[in-house]
Amino acid sequence: xxxxxxxxxxxxxxxxxxxxxxxxxxxxxxxxxxxxxxxxxxxxxxxxxxxxxxxxxxxxxxxxxxxxxxxxxxxxxxxxxxxxxxxxxxxxxxxxxxxxxxxxxxxxxxxxxxxxxxxxxxxxxxxxxxxxxxxxxxxxxxxxxxxxxxxxxxxxxxxxxxxxxxxxxxxxxxxxxxxxxxxxxxxxxxxxxxxxxxxxxxxxxxxxxxxxxxxxxxxxxxxxxxxxxxxxxxxxxxxxxxxxxxxxxxxxxxxxxxxxxxxxxxxxxxxxxxxxxxxxxxxxxxxxxxxxxxxxxxxxxxxxxxxxxxxxxxxxxxxxxxxxxxxxxxxxxxxxxxxxxxxxxxxxxxxxxxxxxxxxxxxxxxxxxxxxxxxxxxxxxxxxxxxxxxxxxxxxxxxxxxxxxxxxxxxxxxxxxxxxxxxxxxxxxxxxxxxxxxxxxxxxxxxxxxxxxxxxxxxxxxxxxxxxxxxxxxxxxxxxxxxxxxxxxxxxxxxxxxxxxxxxxxxxxxxxxxxxxxxxxxxxxxxxxxxxxxxxxxxxxxxxxxxxxxxxxxxxxxxxxxxxxxxxxxxxxxxxxxxxxxxxxxxxxxxxxxxxxxxxx
Numbered sequence: 001x002x003x004x005x006x007x008x009x010x011x012x013x014x015x016x017x018x019x020x021x022x023x024x025x026x027x028x029x030x031x032x033x034x035x036x037x038x039x040x041x042x043x044x045x046x047x048x049x050x051x052x053x054x055x056x057x058x059x060x061x062x063x064x065x066x067x068x069x070x071x072x073x074x075x076x077x078x079x080x081x082x083x084x085x086x087x088x089x090x091x092x093x094x095x096x097x098x099x100x101x102x103x104x105x106x107x108x109x110x111x112x113x114x115x116x117x118x119x120x121x122x123x124x125x126x127x128x129x130x131x132x133x134x135x136x137x138x139x140x141x142x143x144x145x146x147x148x149x150x151x152x153x154x155x156x157x158x159x160x161x162x163x164x165x166x167x168x169x170x171x172x173x174x175x176x177x178x179x180x181x182x183x184x185x186x187x188x189x190x191x192x193x194x195x196x197x198x199x200x201x202x203x204x205x206x207x208x209x210x211x212x213x214x215x216x217x218x219x220x221x222x223x224x225x226x227x228x229x230x231x232x233x234x235x236x237x238x239x240x241x242x243x244x245x246x247x248x249x250x251x252x253x254x255x256x257x258x259x260x261x262x263x264x265x266x267x268x269x270x271x272x273x274x275x276x277x278x279x280x281x282x283x284x285x286x287x288x289x290x291x292x293x294x295x296x297x298x299x300x301x302x303x304x305x306x307x308x309x310x311x312x313x314x315x316x317x318x319x320x321x322x323x324x325x326x327x328x329x330x331x332x333x334x335x336x337x338x339x340x341x342x343x344x345x346x347x348x349x350x351x352x353x354x355x356x357x358x359x360x361x362x363x364x365x366x367x368x369x370x371x372x373x374x375x376x377x378x379x380x381x382x383x384x385x386x387x388x389x390x391x392x393x394x395x396x397x398x399x400x401x402x403x404x405x406x407x408x409x410x411x412x413x414x415x416x417x418x419x420x421x422x423x424x425x426x427x428x429x430x431x432x433x434x435x436x437x438x439x440x441x442x443x444x445x446x447x448x449x450x451x452x453x454x455x456x457x458x459x460x461x462x463x464x465x466x467x468x469x470x471x472x473x474x475x476x477x478x479x480x481x482x483x484x485x486x487x488x489x490x491x492x493x494x495x496x497x498x499x500x501x502x503x504x505x506x507x508x509x510x511x512x513x514x515x516x517x518x519x520x521x522x523x524x525x526x527x528x529x530x531x532x533x534x535x536x537x538x539x540x541x542x543x544x545x546x547x548x549x550x551x552x553x554x555x556x557x558x559x560x561x562x563x564x565x566x567x568x569x570x571x572x573x574x575x576x577x578x579x580x581x582x583x584x585x586x587x588x589x590x591x592x593x594x595x596x597x598x599x600x601x
Contacts, residue, residue, distance in 0.1 A: 003175040004198040006042075006079045008205065008241055010170070013039045016216055016243030022068040024248040025261065033068055035243065038075075041152070043166050045076035048155035050165060052107070052131055052146070056081035059103045059181060062227070063087045063096065063118070064111035066248050069135045069148060070226045071236055073109045077179075078198075079170050084180045085193075086227040088572035089115060090565045095191075097122040099183050100129060103193055103422065107131035109148075113138045116145075175199040181422055182229055182374050193422030200377035200416045205237050207397040211382045212346070212368065214266065216243035219341075221264040223249035228573055230348055233378045234370070235268040256337065263339035270574070271352040274345060274367060278359040279483050281334055283508070299326035303362030310364070311386045323364075331363050344368055344385075349573060351454065351477055354390045369393050371452060375431065375438060376400070377416040381452050392451040402452060403437070409458060410444045411437040443471070460578065462493045468550040470498055472578075475544070475551060482539045483508045487563065489576050490553070491589055499592050500556040501585060502536065503563055524560035533558065555592045557585065 002008050017036040024031050033041065054060065060077045062084065064070050077084045085103045087096055089111070096118055100108070106128055110116045116138040123129070123142045133146045146154075158165070173179075175198040183191040220239045224231035239246060247262035249255055255273070285296045306323040309315045335342065345360065348370040360367050366386065371393035372378040380402065383394035396402045400414040417438045420428035432438050443461070444454040456471035463469055472490040479488050479500070486505040492498040506523055512535065513526060520526035527533075536558060544552050563569035568580055582589065 003202060004078070004170075004173045005179065005201055005237065006075060006170050006173065008202065008237070009035075009039065009042070009075055012240055012243050019216060019243045020245045021240065022071070022246050022248070023262075024068055025250055031068070038072065041072045042075040042079060044152045044155035044159070045072055046079040046155070046166055046169070047158040047162070048151035048153075049076060049080050049082070049107070050162070050169075051154040051158040052151075054080060054082060054107055054131070056169075058082045058107065059085050059105040061085040061087050061100060061103070061105045061108040063089060063108060063115045064135060064226075065089050065251075066222050066226050066231070067111070067135065068248070069109070069111075073133075074226075074232075078173070079166065081169055081173055081177070083178055086180070086182060086232070088225060088227045088565070090225075090572055091118075092566055093118045093121045097125055098190060099193075100126050102190075103181050103183075104128045107133065109133045109135065110138075112136040116140070173198065175202070178419060184374050192424055192427065194374045195419040195422055196374075196377055197419060200418070201233065201237070203399060203415045204233060204377045204379050204397070205241050207399060208234070208370075208379045208382060209238055209241055211384060211397065212238065213385060214239055214242045214244055218242070218244040218265040218343075219262055220244060220246050221249055221255070221258060221262045221267045221339075222246050223252050223255050223258065224268060224270070225572070229374050229378045230372070230573075231268060234346060234348070239266070259337065259339040263341045265341050265343045266346065267338075267342070268346045268348075270349040271347050271356065272350070272574075274347060274360065275353060275356050275480075277337070278356050281359075283483060296330055299330035300359075300362045302326040303331060303364065304358060307361045307364050307366070334363060346370065348372065350575075351393075351473070353477065353481060355481065357388065357390060371454065373440060375418045375440075376412055376414075377418070379416075380412055389447075389451050392447070392453050394452065395450050396452070402446065402450075404445055405439075407458075408443045408445070408455075410440045410442045410452070410454070412440060413437050462490060462498065464492060464498070464550060465494055465496050466550065470551050475547065475553070476500075478547070479540060479543055479553070481543060484512070484535065484539060487576065489578060489581050491578075491582055495593055497550075497554040498552065499589065500540075500553045501559055501581060501589075502556050503559050504536075506562075522560070527558035527560050557588050557592070559585075 002011050013035045018034050020032050021035045021038045022033040060082050062070060062073055074084050085105055087099055107130060110119060110132055116134060119132060120142050131146060133148060133151055135148045138145060177197060178195045179198050180196045181193045182196060183193050218239060220235055222231065222235050224235060226232050236246060247264065249258040285293055302322045303326055306319055309319055342365060344366055346368045352367060352369055357367055366388055369383045370379055371381045379397055380400055381394040381396050400412065400416055403411050405411055413436050441458050442454055443456050443458055444452055446452055456473040460472040461469050462472055476488045476490055479485055484505055485502055487503040489501045490498055504527060513520065518529055518531055520529060536556060540553055563576065565572055569577055571577060
């Protein structure tokens with residue numbers, strides 16, 4: 001049994017040499033790499049890096065969008081016994097500078113001119129950075145660069161002179177050695193470098209796949225950033241473990257079109273993508289005739305019953321017949337939007353609404369939910385296939401222990417717990433206790449069958465001036481059910497009542513405004529319209545009917561601009577930086593509570 005990531009790849013190459021590993025659209029045609037061709041490229045890049053003088057334990061970063069060169073470079077760094085430092089392609093230069101300096105990175109793979117220009121801006125502040133390798137041709141004002149194709153040629157030269165180097169390097173990798181330094185996209189403070197090893201990754205891959213049951217004939221669509229461990233492990237290494245194909249989306253903005261091209265069996269995504277698909281269908285239904293609305297409602301009920309009976313092995317000819325009709329009238333059109341071959345989607349990174357889960361179950365697609373974090377090599381729990389529980393993120397994978405602390409915090413122990421934070425022993429000791437339990441910072445509970453339910457982050461618990469504890473995330477998720485709300489950030493710590501900063505879904509809001517002939521030249525003018533403010537007041541009031549009085553949002557601000565990573569308002573994994581938002585909009589938030597006419601009771 002292999003013990004390292006390169007060992008896993010070698011095993012797949014031996015089993016499925018001619019299977020397509022990677023596929024990307026180039027103009028009107030496709031570039032593909034079989035597993036055999038992938039292995040050859042990895043060997044050449046490994047030797048090329050050695051020719052440059054790079055060696056074991058050197059930190060080598062990757063700053064690029066998803067493309068075949070990304071995983072090839074990643075595997076090659078592993079084979080060299082180096083340490084991969086993935087960097088989000090959306091990060092601004094100052095944040096990239098922090099990661100490269102903190103990690104003492106010696107070389108970096110850069111995708112194109114756009115990303116290279118970021119390095120040019122910070123080059124003088126990076127004394128440890130010796131080599132810049134670019135996937136595409138760039139214009140440089142700072143130093144000589146090595147182009148990817150040149151690196152391949154260097155690899156051929158080195159291979160001639162050192163024919164045994166690659167195999168010897170691969171065969172002597174220590175499974176316990178740090179192979180990747182992944183910087184957390186923390187919502188507070190500077191990111192921390194998480195030290196991860198081969199053993200932890202392999203455990204995660206093998207025991208996750210035991211529940212996912214992927215097939216060598218599967219095609220995955222890749223559109224989440226490879227710099228995030230979620231896409232790297234669940235969207236790449238898990239399918240590669242079984243010999244499946246990874247089809248790269250052209251961009252995050254072309255996913256719907258890419259679904260038609262790739263016709264994937266599995267996609268790995270954040271819940272928001274699935275929620276948007278469901279919301280778009282619901283919008284179309286609401287604007288259709290009464291008879292079409294009735295047919296859709298009937299089809300959904302039929303689909304949910306079919307899915308339930310199928311899971312319990314209780315299908316009969318009657319329900320099969322009804323589902324066949326529902327599929328022909330309704331579901332087939334929705335499935336076609338997703339490529340027509342989807343077996344199941346995988347969701348992680350945030351809680352998934354029960355409504356969205358049921359929407360896909362009616363299509364006879366169970367969304368596999370997972371929970372994990374960088375500090376545990378990613379996956380902690382997964383939904384057992386065919387045994388989902390609404391509101392739960394599944395059960396711990398084999399070998400991973402989960403328990404709940406007295407204060408409700410989720411604790412994790414096992415072979416997937418990180419070695420620690422790079423050069424931060426004090427913070428490591430705060431996170432991993434003396435008994436080896438990693439403190440996740442998440443609040444949750446386990447049911448009698450060991451299914452985990454998450455409620456919020458510890459730091460997201462708002463405490464009102466009246467001493468009431470209000471978990472922000474569950475309320476935010478309730479309000480995000482509205483098609484008019486793209487995102488939301490609750491505030492009210494040590495205040496009299498809870499308020500919210502709302503980022504509208506401007507696409508839905510503009511359609512609503514147009515249908516009422518409301519005029520606004522800009523989004524700022526749009527959110528200031530009295531009619532729009534009343535729409536959100538009514539929407540919030542309806543959605544929070546079942547909340548306790550102290551949990552309800554009493555006032556809100558409609559933000560005229562979407563939050564961005566570039567402005568520091570979102571983490572690279574698109575989580576709101578609450579402290580940044582509260583600081584940026586402090587004046588507006590204070591004004592909500594300064595109003596003497598406010599009566600929050």
